[in-house]
Amino acid sequence: MLEFFMGHYAYWFTMILLSVGLYGMLLKKNFVKKTIGLSIFQAGVILFFVSVAMKEGATVPVKADGLPVSEVSNYMNALPHTLMLTAIVVGVATLGVAYALLINIYNRYGTLNEDELIDKIQ
Amino acid sequence: MIGSEIPALIPITYILFAVLIPLIGLWKREIVWQLSLLGSGIATFFSAWGFLHLIQTGETIRYYFGGWTPPVGIEFVYDGLAAFMVLVINTIAFLVLIHSKQISKVEFPGKKMPYYTIAMLMMLGFNGMVLTGDLFNLYVFLEISSLSSYALIAIGDKRAPLASFRYLIIGTVGGSLYLLGVGFLYTVTGTLNIIDMHAMLPQVIGHSSVIAALVLMVVGVGVKAALFPLHGWLPDSYTFASSSSSALIAPIGTKVAAYILFRVVLFLFGVELIDDQLPVTTIIGIFAGIGILYGSVMAIAQSEMKKMLAYSSVSQIGYIIMGISLANPFGFIGAVLHILNHALMKALLFLVSGSLRLKEGHSLITKFNNSYRKKYPWTMAAFTTAAISMVGLPPLAGFFSKWYLALGTIENSNWILLAVILISSLLNAVYFFRILEKVYLNDPDDVSMEDTDTIENNEVGFTMMFPMAVMAIGLLLVGIFNAYIVNVIFTMFPAGF
């Protein structure tokens, strides 16, 4: 039982982050908080990938002297790291677009609270 | 030999023009529209060339970027289905962009340069999604197209940015879920290449993470494809976006997502594996069926044309996804044919609503009256063609995709889905014929209507009429000659059919 939790702590952490992100997006009324929730959600996915890359006894995939590259077990799996660099950039771009939209909405309606916005639209 | 470079040339054209349009646009504002036409026109040309080349030689082109062979490198796979999809989406984009000239003057004046740039980027994203053979690369292009579409939708009327924001939240969650699914698969198989993974999956299929991955990917892509109940973003986004944006995104965006579902369910996992551990296709079929009926019923309840078309899109995507869920040859043919047919029909319908908005200032169905018949004879003729095709009356295209889908359901003895197809055709008839009645017939109650003989023809200009006419004629031709198209679709079957 303990093994189930401790042995897979990375996955649990991912789950927690995903849940927190979802909570933020669904239950928070302020749009900025929703966006933060989105960001946390994406961070969860990224964390998952990075945790998959982990190997016991290996170091970060940056070439270090004394650790030959041909000996694969010296370095963590570099591929997920590179993929996640792309994903992080995608996340940043998404945040940019989201905030641009929010600025526009704020200028138009004067509020970023979901309930007030619904009232104003009616 | 340019033929083998086609898979790369198509997206590169869009990137090129996505950069060119801002550069030249800042210097000379007026030729932005022409540049976008040039870009999508060249891409369409390449798509057509590639498609014909493929039919003649029958070889799938695998294009390795940078010369790196998979699984190390990223590749684009140009097989029959991809070539077909690319041809369809680029042709539609080209026609819609022609139409957008007048709309851009009215609905977003002064923002033409950013609009066309983003449109180019969005098409880049869509083409990339279709062509790529790498799962993560698919995610990247998915996000490119999504971000562009959020921006494109926000360029609209007053309520557009809010609709776009809603879409952003839901869409990004979808993309992230898809990415998570990809991660699961990577962990188990160690590769991201679709063809490679397809070979490896049978060995690891029992693993619970593979099933979880399938579910995540289907749900993630399902958000983009507006599979019920993940369709919530669609009605508002399509309604409040500008008419050209709706016409661009509606026929293309959800279709590409449905295409991804094709790839994941039928090509990546494959027909034999898919139902082993979890009746995924049954579940997808049920949701698709509900979506078909839900979309049709909601469409009847709408009084504004764009919103009605949005719900209609939810319904029509249901047909395509239902075709996927049947997992038999007829269902496949029906679904692929419906991708083509619906793209044509929906694009035409949104263009018509755009034209009407331009001329009348609104697209409220309750205010339609039969002066339209005199004022816009050709536009309404095109609308009638699309309406008859949507209902599924021969010899127009819509009948044939429904016919194959019906045959597919019969082959699986799935009588419920057969009934769904038939009932929804009737429901479609209700909301389309209602508009036709209003436009063509005298409303006996409306005594304020002046005598229609005095109303002048006020038809839309050439740039708007030409794409609509081409699409309407296309519907007729696709219907009559659909046997040739189906013969080509036969070559696209995944292994196991």
Add this chain to the structure above:
Amino acid sequence: MELTYVPLYAVLVSLVAVPFILLSSKKPNLREFWTILAGVIKFLLVLTLLPSALQGNVIELQLIEIAPNLPLILKADTFGVFFALIASGLWIFTSFYSIGYMRGHKEKKQTRYFASFAVCLSSTIGIAFSGNLLTFIIFYEMLTLATYPLVIHSESKEAIAAGRKYLSYTLTAGLLLIAAAGITYSITGTLDFVPGGIFGEADLSKSMAVVIFLLFLGGVGVKAGIMPLHSWLPSAMAAPTPVSSLLHAVAVVKSGVFGVIRVVGFIFGPDVMAQFGLNDILMILAGFTIIVASLLAFAQDNLKRRLAYSTVGHLSYIVLGVALLTETGLIGSILHISFHATMKITLFFCAGAIMVNLHKKNISDLNGIAKVMPWTMAAFTIGSMGLAGIPPVNGFVSKWYLATGALEGGMLVPVIIFVVSGLLNVGYFFPIIHRAYFKKGGPELEGHTEASPFMVVPLFGTAILSILFGLNPDLFFNFFDMASSVASTIFNSI
């Protein structure tokens, strides 16, 4: 002469006329000229197919393959030529009649009317010459679409409501037909019309057969006016009378019974029908329809509505004759397709003439009109006699064969039904004649004379035809020979 393309030309000739009609909208005489020209050419083309049809030859023309293994195929077999002849022949009469009616009634939107009519006839000939179910469905749906503008022609509230009802019935029917065709295709692998049926070898359970048959029946039964799917017919009387006469007494409804015979004789086949008791279902529905429709006809005061219910009843004569599954009965059915057509069209033409000339729609207003419109009422009497089965009008001949067919099958009930409904026919037609001839007319009849010759000549012509066919069923067109030939190919190719 090379006949292979004639069926195609026959279908297309009126489609080709449509642009001409549309362009001549400002010149009514020219416009009507196109209609009549197309009608005559169409009729002559079908006529050239007659000799080969009498020999039992089938002229087949495969157009494009519209789905894998399912071509769009035109087949001019004996049955198809039979139907096409009566439809195209009567169109000529109707076109002349339309001229008189539409102009006399000062109708609007005549261009739309004539153009839609042309498309309808194209579809009808297409239905007649369909070689397989898919082609049939395509032309069937085209007919639905093309008749809609005609039903809602006057654009009054009543007409639009009737149009909606018509569409909802016929579109649903089309969908049921598609479902039935799809299932048939998946079981037999083909959708061709073959005398004796295509289900012969197939592995069919009783419940499956019943379901498929009911789906087909839903599909063709709507247009064939089988109860309870018939109620669009009386509502559709809101259309102008030429529409009611040709389409709803001849083309649309006869396409429906044509479809029923194709389904029973060429898709299921008499064997399969008997095997699963499907003909019993058909017999019950048809018998019920005949009696109830004849009774309902009594209750109608509007002349056209009475004629509509009469049509519903007579259509089920044809269906009942088919359900008997005897050769003689089938001959009677097929004959009744064309004989009922000539008689009913006469009656509708009369109704229209009365309406245009005297502005009367209801039977209770028809006192003494025979003095004013002698030719019209004479024709009406002839038509009614025929429908009641009184010689020498052709209705007697088809009824005779229908009754003989029932006796041959050892079934007494259908004979009783035929006799009873014959009496009911007399019952609901005779009062009209009685009023017209023997009651004194009101003052509003002063100064009126017979209706326009454009209307009277066609209606009297069809009446005379009815008598001539009654005296010699093979006159001109060998209708009797064709009917026998069709019946024997169906029953003997087992």
